[in-house]
Amino acid sequence: MTTVKIKPNGPLLVDGQITIIDADGNEETKEKTTAFCRCGASNNKPFCDGTHNKVGWKDS
Numbered sequence: 001m002t003t004v005k006i007k008p009n010g011p012l013l014v015d016g017q018i019t020i021i022d023a024d025g026n027e028e029t030k031e032k033t034t035a036f037c038r039c040g041a042s043n044n045k046p047f048c049d050g051t052h053n054k055v056g057w058k059d060s
C-alpha cells in the first residue's frame with residue numbers, strides 16, 4: 001500500500017513503491033519513502049533537500 005503524508009512545515013512524504021516520470025519521459029522507481037518539496041525552495045526538485053528548514057518555510 002502506498003501512503004501520502006503531509007509533514008507540517010515540510011515535504012510531502014510518499015511511502016511505498018512509486019514511479020516518477022519527468023518532463024522528458026524518464027522514469028525513476030522509488031521503493032521506500034520519497035519526500036517531495038512543498039516549499040518551492042529545493043535545489044533538487046521535485047524532491048525535498050531540507051532547504052525548507054533553512055528558509056524557515058511554514059504552512060500557511
Ligand code: FES
Nearest residue numbers: 037038039048052
Ligand atoms: S519542502 Fe523541503 S525543500 Fe521544500
